[in-house]
Amino acid sequence: MKIFLFFSQFYRDLKGQKLRTALTTFGILWGTASIVLLLGFSNGMKSSQKKAQHGMGEAIVIIWGGTMSMPYEGNPKGRRIHLHAEDVELLKSQIPEIKYASPENTNWSTTVSYRNEVYVGQVTGSNAEFGVMRNLIPQRGGRYISPKDLEEKRRVAFIGFELKEELFGEEDAVGKTILINQVPFTVIGVMIDKDQNSSYSGRDKTKTFIPYSTFRSMFSRRYLNNIVVKPVVASESEYMRTRINQVLARKYKYNPEDDEALWEWDTTQNDEFFDQLFLGMNVFLGIVGFFTLIVGGIGVSNIMNAVVEERTKEIGIKMALGARASFILTQLLAETLLITFIGGVLGIIFSGVIMKAFPVFELEEYVGTPAISTDIAIFAALLLGIIGFISGFFPARRASKLNPVEALRL
Amino acid sequence: MPLIQMQELNKKYNSGKVSVEALKDINVDVEENEFIAIVGPSGSGKSTLMNIMGCLDAPSSGDYILDGAKVSDLKPNRLADIRNRKIGFVFQNFNLLPYASAYENVELPLIFGGIGPKRRKSRVMELLDRVGLADRAEHKPTELSGGEMQRVAIARALANNPAIILADEPTGNLDSVAGGSIMEIFHELHRDGATLIVITHDRQIANNIPRVIKLKDGLVVDSL
Ligand SMILES: Nc1ncnc2c1ncn2[C@@H]1O[C@H](COP(=O)(O)OP(=O)(O)O)[C@@H](O)[C@H]1O
Ligand SMILES: [Mg+2]
Numbered sequence: 001m002k003i004f005l006f007f008s009q010f011y012r013d014l015k016g017q018k019l020r021t022a023l024t025t026f027g028i029l030w031g032t033a034s035i036v037l038l039l040g041f042s043n044g045m046k047s048s049q050k051k052a053q054h055g056m057g058e059a060i061v062i063i064w065g066g067t068m069s070m071p072y073e074g075n076p077k078g079r080r081i082h083l084h085a086e087d088v089e090l091l092k093s094q095i096p097e098i099k100y101a102s103p104e105n106t107n108w109s110t111t112v113s114y115r116n117e118v119y120v121g122q123v124t125g126s127n128a129e130f131g132v133m134r135n136l137i138p139q140r141g142g143r144y145i146s147p148k149d150l151e152e153k154r155r156v157a158f159i160g161f162e163l164k165e166e167l168f169g170e171e172d173a174v175g176k177t178i179l180i181n182q183v184p185f186t187v188i189g190v191m192i193d194k195d196q197n198s199s200y201s202g203r204d205k206t207k208t209f210i211p212y213s214t215f216r217s218m219f220s221r222r223y224l225n226n227i228v229v230k231p232v233v234a235s236e237s238e239y240m241r242t243r244i245n246q247v248l249a250r251k252y253k254y255n256p257e258d259d260e261a262l263w264e265w266d267t268t269q270n271d272e273f274f275d276q277l278f279l280g281m282n283v284f285l286g287i288v289g290f291f292t293l294i295v296g297g298i299g300v301s302n303i304m305n306a307v308v309e310e311r312t313k314e315i316g317i318k319m320a321l322g323a324r325a326s327f328i329l330t331q332l333l334a335e336t337l338l339i340t341f342i343g344g345v346l347g348i349i350f351s352g353v354i355m356k357a358f359p360v361f362e363l364e365e366y367v368g369t370p371a372i373s374t375d376i377a378i379f380a381a382l383l384l385g386i387i388g389f390i391s392g393f394f395p396a397r398r399a400s401k402l403n404p405v406e407a408l409r410l
Numbered sequence: 411m412p413l414i415q416m417q418e419l420n421k422k423y424n425s426g427k428v429s430v431e432a433l434k435d436i437n438v439d440v441e442e443n444e445f446i447a448i449v450g451p452s453g454s455g456k457s458t459l460m461n462i463m464g465c466l467d468a469p470s471s472g473d474y475i476l477d478g479a480k481v482s483d484l485k486p487n488r489l490a491d492i493r494n495r496k497i498g499f500v501f502q503n504f505n506l507l508p509y510a511s512a513y514e515n516v517e518l519p520l521i522f523g524g525i526g527p528k529r530r531k532s533r534v535m536e537l538l539d540r541v542g543l544a545d546r547a548e549h550k551p552t553e554l555s556g557g558e559m560q561r562v563a564i565a566r567a568l569a570n571n572p573a574i575i576l577a578d579e580p581t582g583n584l585d586s587v588a589g590g591s592i593m594e595i596f597h598e599l600h601r602d603g604a605t606l607i608v609i610t611h612d613r614q615i616a617n618n619i620p621r622v623i624k625l626k627d628g629l630v631v632d633s634l
Contacts, residue, residue, distance in 0.1 A: 313505075322490050408501075
């Protein structure tokens with residue numbers, strides 16, 4: 001078929017049907033935009049939620065001492081298990097699957113002051129690895145606690161960004177001296193702003209972090225509040241936890257099978273949960289979008305059917321002038337595909353504009369920044385192609401099978 | 411050999427319970443460069459006969475042989491090609507595409523015939539010139555008078571140099587002046603060697619045409 005002849009003819013016919021073409025295009029545009037936007041927003045929400053989720057730390061496990069739920073080697077059920085600072089070194093030396101580990105102690109209602117500004121909040125003692133695990137990233141010019149700080153029991157403090165605002169306002173904090181329960185500490189770093197939507201002992205933004213060794217001599221504590229560990233490989237956190245249980249069970253003489261001797265929070269499982277939640281959401285939204293497009297496709301199909309009726313006379317004329325059935329079929333089909341294509345492209349552009357304009361609404365904190373992924377784009381494009389073909393094919397075939405005399409009689 | 415041979419041609423329409431015998435045992439031959447008028451009362455089968463001659467419809471029985479080819483044996487694509495190359499239609503209601511210009515309407519059979527754009531352009535202008543409408547090429551049908559529309563239709567019918575021109579009451583929707591100029595074009599074409607078959611109600615028009623076929627109730631008759 002002479003492709004050029006074909007398209008000149010085709011363009012002319014489309015031009016002659018402006019309103020119909022516009023309506024159909026709009027239907028497809030709407031379907032595409034809804035599928036792309038729905039999935040785009042869902043994806044944006046997912047990554048923002050994940051980021052906030054990781055505000056507490058990525059793929060970490062928090063371990064608390066618990067209560068024995070089964071008697072073991074003479075120790076009765078109900079015996080409390082307490083964690084000690086030495087356990088951290090024990091675990092690290094025995095379990096190569098551990099990448100980082102830190103003790104953690106918290107002192108609540110601690111007075112932290114700078115000049116006349118006073119804030120009552122939490123002080124946390126940890127080692128140097130804690131900062132990396134818990135995403136306590138220093139602002140420029142500052143740092144987190146170092147091994148040397150621990151070794152020398154330095155009176156240094158790393159503070160949350162909100163606490164910094166409370167105490168210092170606009171003033172620089174690093175290098176200044178603050179008082180923790182009247183004891184002077186040097187600020188070595190301020191945490192950068194971060195989203196955090198989960199925690200086990202309050203948000204980090206108002207906390208003061210000091211070396212664990214310093215903490216210990218300041219606030220006499222026999223036990224740790226908890227230990228934080230991070231596996232070398234996130235997917236092996238389960239095995240790492242089993243090993244931790246074995247090591248600690250031997251030390252504290254409880255049954256390693258006892259689930260309640262230790263309490264654990266494995267955030268890698270949160271990630272899994274999140275992934276599944278959003279997979280579910282995407283499937284749901286995908287189905288919603290799919291049906292939106294299908295409805296759009298039915299619309300296109302209806303319009304194409306109406307077109308065949310409306311243009312029966314024209315088809316009859318073309319047949320009388322010697323157009324082959326395949327020409328009529330291809331023309332109508334190409335028309336639908338082009339309309340679907342243009343509608344789809346406009347829909348994607350429209351979605352892009354909405355997403356670009358989205359920051360104007362200042363909703364990112366809640367739903368994140370929407371994003372079109374290539375997956376979504378390919379999915380939408382494929383779906384559109386199929387819909388365009390199906391909705392165009394049957395009316396077009398019907399038209400090409402018209403009896404020319406019948407068609408002309410109208 | 412005649413250009414057209416019709417042997418024992420019958421056409422029956424079956425619409426539900428009633429069946430209409432629109433054509434009964436038609437035996438007509440048409441030689442090259444003949445100019446024929448088909449006359450007869452309304453419903454006598456004139457259009458039915460013309461549609462069969464134009465390969466728009468098939469007879470129920472009998473043979474229709476066009477230019478040596480038995481049409482009833484041909485596949486749809488071949489029929490489309492025959493309509494494109496060998497037949498030029500002119501209809502009572504013009505049957506122009508309303509949103510296409512005169513130029514574009516005349517161009518259609520050339521497009522379907524696979525003629526390239528350059529040859530198409532010169533051919534379309536030549537045809538429009540021949541019917542005296544070269545200056546109206548860009549006009550839409552709505553911007554043309556009835557007579558002008560029919561001249562565009564004639565130009566379109568002539569596009570691929572058809573072996574035969576079939577016109578179904580071409581002057582039926584025109585006043586006598588416009589109708590007269592259309593018939594003048596047909597006579598001119600006949601003088602130039604074309605074969606034409608024209609259905610008409612107009613006695614005066616029929617009187618000026620060399621051969622007249624009279625139809626009544628689907629039969630060819632000697633007198634009406
Ligand atoms: N598609 C059809 N279905 C049923 N009857 C038809 C059909 N087309 C034509 N007829 C009938 O066939 C007869 C001949 O019609 P037609 O050829 O149009 O006559 P004319 O053109 O001479 O007026 C008429 O009785 C008409 O009603
Ligand atoms: Mg008729």
